[in-house]
Amino acid sequence: MQTLRACFATLDVGGRHRRVRRGGKRRAPSEALATLGARNYRRYLIGQLVSNIGTWMQRAAQDLLVLQLTGNSGSAVGILTALQFLPQTLFGLFGGVFADRFAKRRLLILTQSAMGVQSLVLGVLTVTGAVHLWAVYVLAFLLGTATALDSPARNAFVCELVGTERLANAVSLNSAQFNVARAIGPAVAGLAVAVAGTGPVFLANAASYLAVLYGLITLRADELHAPKEKNRGNTRLSDAFRAIxxxxxxxxxxxxxxxxxxxxxxxxxxxxxxxxxxxxxxxxxxxxxxxxxxxxxxxxxxxxxxxxxxxxxxxxxxxxxxxxxxxxxxxxxxxxxxxxxxxxxxxxxxxxxxxxxxxxxxxxxxxxxxxxxxxxxxxxxxxxxxxxxxxxxxxxxxxxxxxxxxxxxxxxxxxxxxxxxxxxxxxxxxxxSPPLTTVAAPPPIAIDSRLHPESAAQPVARRPAA
CATH class of the missing domain: 1.20.1250.20 (MFS general substrate transporter like domains)
Known part of the structure; x- marks a missing residue:
């Protein structure tokens, strides 16, 4: 009878399986699976995984394209990398200001769309044979600029998806999908370039942004943990440094x-x-x-x-x-x-x-x-x-x-x-450190039946004696 009860205890009325320890005590579900149970976060994470695979594919194909255009110049690849990551240093802090001033979801839709357009333009130029080195450099810098404005909002948006209780788990899952994409993307890019060339890889990356946009657009707004107060007019960087x-x-x-x-x-x-x-x-x-x-x-x-x-x-x-x-x-x-x-x-x-x-x-x-x-x-x-x-x-x-x-x-x-x-x-x-206490100043001094303005009583901050 005890065995039958334990077996029935593993099922709830909805038919969901639950793991049970000996003695009838239920085992808590995995924290990672519980975090993935949130519909908004699950859709967001799947979109990010698809897009990041495409991004790593483009990075590998972009380097190969530059080597092809320059006759295997390592310096040209170095310049390309610098142009793509330089905007993070130049504009990254402004991305944080925008993330606090505007709704993060809308901002992400704009930045992800801009990155998708960049990949689409690069793909069209490459497929049609109209691509030049300067165009690759300009598009790489524009992609880096969009990424610099996107990254603070994308990282801070995770808390709005899952709340503070599961934030640490969500951050780890984000890191997991990033590493999966880093392992898959370059390998797929190598095969794709060998079969079809670099142009189709850029077009595939442009299409991958549709997964992110679909996930963002279909999020349920009433399930977001957005901050109640909006600081649209008071978003100074100095406040952030002071808080840190x-x-x-x-x-x-x-x-x-x-x-x-x-x-x-x-x-x-x-x-x-x-x-x-x-x-x-x-x-x-x-x-x-x-x-x-x-x-x-x-x-x-x-x-x-x-x-x-x-x-x-x-x-x-x-x-x-x-x-x-x-x-x-x-x-x-x-x-x-x-x-x-x-x-x-x-x-x-x-x-x-x-x-x-x-x-x-x-x-x-x-x-x-x-x-x-x-x-x-x-x-x-x-x-x-x-x-x-x-x-x-x-x-x-x-x-x-x-x-x-x-x-x-x-x-x-x-x-x-x-x-x-x-x-x-x-x-x-x-x-x-002991707090400051207010000590009354001596009474004002009268001279010629008038009070000097500077002699008016002012509170003096002093620390109590030890």
């Missing part, structure tokens, strides 16, 4: 990610250097190393999506120290196989750092200021790459590729520990 400086829960993740983004997250450079200069391997071996890091990142994102507890400063610092130690350890690996194996947990730790810092930033940001604060976070995360990548190359040329990993890992770990100690001490000092 005054809030330890914001200052810690943003400063930690600034150091890690500059010195630690340069694996696209360091893996290539290690593969070529240390193991003297070819493109296939480099691909396996990149895949190992990507697989570890995907596992880390899925693992984070299943967590119940909200992100904390302790988790961020611990994850950053672990990431730094693993990155430094990878620099000591004697052979190719051991280096590949260490990249798996390193990728896992790196995504844990990013998702924890992202979730902490959004959870502790004022809803009316979330777009601007997220834009600062994205600026320090992505803006450090143009500084860190040349430094990694310089260290590699001077001391060897291994030392670039060791130094990057050590700086990341030490920065997390130091910043945590400094910010914690600063916060405690501010809390223990």
């Amino acid at each position: 400086r005054a809030t330890p829960e914001l200052l810690l993740p943003i400063t930690v990610i600034a150091f890690v983004g500059t010195f630690g997250f340069n694996f696209q450079v360091t893996i290539a250097l290690i593969a070529r200069t240390v193991f003297h391997s070819g493109a296939a071996a480099y691909g396996y190393l990149s895949a190992a890091y990507a697989v570890g990142s995907l596992i880390g994102a899925l693992r984070g999506a299943g967590k119940r507890k909200p992100p904390t400063a302790r988790r961020l610092v611990t994850a950053t120290v672990v990431f730094g130690a693993l990155e430094a350890l990878s620099g000591f690996m004697p052979g190719y196989a051991t280096f590949l194996l260490v990249l798996l947990p390193t990728g896992l730790a790196s995504v844990t750092v990013m998702t924890t810092a992202n979730a902490m930033t959004q959870l502790n940001a004022d809803p009316g200021m979330r777009g601007r604060i997220v834009s600062v976070y994205l600026l320090v995360l992505l803006g450090g790459t143009p500084v860190g990548a040349p430094l990694v190359g310089l260290v590699s040329d001077t001391l060897g590729a291994r030392f670039s990993l060791i130094l990057g890992g050590a700086i990341s770990a030490m920065a997390a520990l130091t910043l945590s100690a400094v910010i914690t001490t600063r916060s405690r000092t501010a809390q223990e």
Whole structure:
């Protein structure tokens, strides 16, 4: 009889299956599945996955197109990359202002449409044979500009889709779909370019934006967790910087990610250097190393999506120290196989750092200021790459590729520990500081039966004696 009751307990009246522990206690559903249960977020995530696969396809095909137009010029590809990511540094903060001033859903529809038009124009030019290098450069800069205005709103919009309770899970799921797209997109692009050329790849990416637009347009407005107060006229960037400086829960993740983004997250450079200069391997071996890091990142994102507890400063610092130690350890690996194996947990730790810092930033940001604060976070995360990548190359040329990993890992770990100690001490000092009390000034002094204006009584702020 007990067995029959346990079996019937696994079914509710709607026929949904529920897992049951021994003793009849129901097991809570997976946090990731519960987050995906939200209709709005599910539609949004599927659209983002389809679009990101198309975006990674275009990135690979765009590089191949530039190489074809310039006779395999690596400098031309470098200029293309710089033009596409430069707008993030120039206009990213303004994207945060727009995200707080206008409705994020409408803003995303506009920016996603603009990116789709860019891909469509590039595809038409390429298919018709009218494409030139200058046109690719201009379109890449326009795409980067639209992305810079889109990123703060897109990141801050996640909280409106799921609310604060499931924000950390949603951020991890976003990271998971990004890593899936990063693994699938370039591979599909390589096959598509070999069969049909680069033009159809750009057209396919343009079509992929329809999935995002469909998801945004069909969202249920009454299920969004939008902030009640609208700050359409009061969206100064200075307010965001002031809030970050005054809030330890914001200052810690943003400063930690600034150091890690500059010195630690340069694996696209360091893996290539290690593969070529240390193991003297070819493109296939480099691909396996990149895949190992990507697989570890995907596992880390899925693992984070299943967590119940909200992100904390302790988790961020611990994850950053672990990431730094693993990155430094990878620099000591004697052979190719051991280096590949260490990249798996390193990728896992790196995504844990990013998702924890992202979730902490959004959870502790004022809803009316979330777009601007997220834009600062994205600026320090992505803006450090143009500084860190040349430094990694310089260290590699001077001391060897291994030392670039060791130094990057050590700086990341030490920065997390130091910043945590400094910010914690600063916060405690501010809390223990006695409040100001108002002490009455002496009565005004009468001269010639008149009062000097400056002698009027004014309250004086003094601290009580210890």
